[in-house]
Amino acid sequence: MALSNNVIGAINFVAMLLSIPIIGAGVWLATEADNSCVKILQYPVIVIGVLILVVAIAGFIGGFWRISWLLIFYLIAMLVLIILLACLVGFIYMVTVNGSGHPAPSRAYLEYDLDSYSGWLRRRVQSSYKWDRIRACLSSSSMCAELNQSYRMAQDFFDAHITPLQSGCCKPPTECGHTFVSPTYWISPINAAADTDCLQWSNEQTNLCYSCNSCKAGLLANLKREWRTADIILIVTLVALISVYVIGCCAFRNAKTDELFRKYKQGNNPYN
Missing domain, CATH: 1.20.120 (Four Helix Bundle (Hemerythrin (Met), subunit A))
Structure with missing residues (x-):
């Protein structure tokens, strides 16, 4: 015993x-x-x-x-x-x-689509009440500022393997056709694409693409x-x-x- x-x-x-x-x-x-x-x-x-x-x-x-x-x-x-x-x-x-990223033309990093993720995960970020809190938290981090310190030239940035969160939140979607100035500063085309994310983009460093669906998708990709x-x-x-x-x-x-x-x-x- x-x-x-x-x-x-x-x-x-x-x-x-x-x-x-x-x-x-x-x-x-x-x-x-x-x-x-x-x-x-x-x-x-x-x-x-x-x-x-x-x-x-x-x-x-x-x-x-x-x-x-x-x-x-x-x-x-x-x-x-x-x-x-x-x-x-x-x-x-x-x-x-x-849910997974998809390649963009002449880019090493991937783009992310919110609709490709599970409904349960999407509901965690789609309501304005939940996203406002998450957005404020993300925008207070240094993840986007780090891109400006690491990449000065457009081609260097296009060849970079950045995180899904940085891809979705710190820059406009590639399909919008913005012109690179810095990783977090882009010149909008005269005729912006119909995608609402293209209209959401802001060069204000506290805004950027934090209100974009691509940012929500990038967050879910990171979480995944x-x-x-x-x-x-x-x-x-x-x-x-x-x-x-x-x-x-x-x-x-x-x-x-x-x-x-x-x-x-x-x-x-x-x-x-």
């Missing part, structure tokens, strides 16, 4: 360690400028990671100190958290399965890339957690079987 309890405690210690990459993925998302402005995914990830840590600590204590009710709590709570984590992994995949990275971390951790949980269940069952067998050998039939 003592050996089984030690094994259970060791298994739960591993579960404690597995909470670290989950919490780390949430913290990493929170430090990314776009995710810190949108504030959608990082908090659920961090909360699940912290709950897994707390439950694993309970199982660790219950295993080493032979507290049966703590082990039962661990088995039930960890199963619920594994299911929640699996649902979150599946949700992230489903909302990021669509970062969420997919976090999802890979969560998938690997989920598989490891399931393995640890199954081993823990087997160890707990063996411990209870050993206890019943020991009582039976001592002539104390637990069923009488």
Whole structure:
């Protein structure tokens, strides 16, 4: 019985360690400028990671100190958290399965179309109330100013591999036909294209294309890339957690079987 309890405690210690990459993925998302402005995914990830840590600590204590009710709590709570984590992994995949950039003529960077992304993601940025807050957050960052420091010549900028957020927010869409002066300053053509983004463009450094659909699409493209990275971390951790949980269940069952067998050998039939 003592050996089984030690094994259970060791298994739960591993579960404690597995909470670290989950919490780390949430913290990493929170430090990314776009995710810190949108504030959608990082908090659920961090909360699940912290709950897994707390439950694993309970199982660790219950295993080493032979507290049966703590082990039962661990088995039930960890199963619920594994299911929640699996649902979150599946949700992230489903909302990021669509949407990608498309090439523009004579450009190394890509352009982004808002309609190509999932409806759930689009609803996070389409309402004026939500976007005004996100827009203010994005415009306060230095991502567009960094382009001016890095690219002086038009061809250098056209050959640059800038981020989706910079492509969508810091310059007008290529199809508008604006003339390059600097990465964030363009001369509008006499006859602007019909696309509303072309009319939204402003050389005011606090405005630029932050009101454009291309900016919203660039934000979603950035989110998709970062969420997919976090999802890979969560998938690997989920598989490891399931393995640890199954081993823990087997160890707990063996411990209870050993206890019943020991009582039976001592002539104390637990069923009488």
